[in-house]
Amino acid sequence: MDLNxxxxxxxxxxxxxxxxxxxxSENLANADSVSETPGGDPYRRKTISxxxxxxxxxxLETVQVSKIGKDQSDFRKKYDPGNPAADKSGYVTLPNVNTLIELTDMREAERSYEANLKTIEASRTMLQRTIDILR
Structure with missing residues (x-):
């Protein structure tokens, strides 16, 4: 394997x-989205593989997105009879998005992105030094 x-x-x-x-980001943006119809399903959290x-x-073997799917875990329920999206019992169905999990995933993705960026910077530096030696 070479530097390229x-x-x-x-x-x-x-x-x-x-x-x-x-x-x-899409999950976080829709963390509080509810259905437009009473008793309907809200936004469902997306997953990536x-x-x-x-x-x-x-x-070379490289990493690629396998699929973007939907998390099939249960929705949360909140008693709010005044909400237009409430069902007959007064419960509003909320998305299955946990902002704490999303923020943790975001931090992990950020760290992975930074690690790959550091690899590119190191490879670039090594290539530049090789070119300088050859001059």
């Missing part, structure tokens, strides 16, 4: 972490 390969692998890691941040995939062009 390490750049490509790190760039793929940055791409998927960027996509992960997009999904997390990764996989290793062979990049035939480069002959």
């Amino acid at each position: 390969d390490s750049l490509m692998i790190a760039a793929a890691g940055m791409r998927v972490q960027g996509e992960r941040l997009r999904v997390i 990764f996989k290793n995939a062979l990049n035939k062009e480069l002959g």
Whole structure:
């Protein structure tokens, strides 16, 4: 593996972490969204999965988004009979988004993104030093 390969692998890691941040942001933005109809389902939390995939062009395995799915866990319920989205019993169904979990996932994605960025910076520095030696 040469330095260019390490750049490509790190760039793929940055791409998927960027996509992960997009999904997390969407979840956080909809954490308090309720259904437009009484008793209807609110926003359902999205999840993201990764996989290793062979990049035939480069002959390398890189990380890619496998799928963006929906979390099938139960919705939360809150008693609020005055809310237009409340069912006949007065309960409002809230999204299955836990902001604490989303913020923790966001921090992890941020750290992974930074690690890949550091890899690119280190590879770039090594390439630059090699070029300087050859001059």
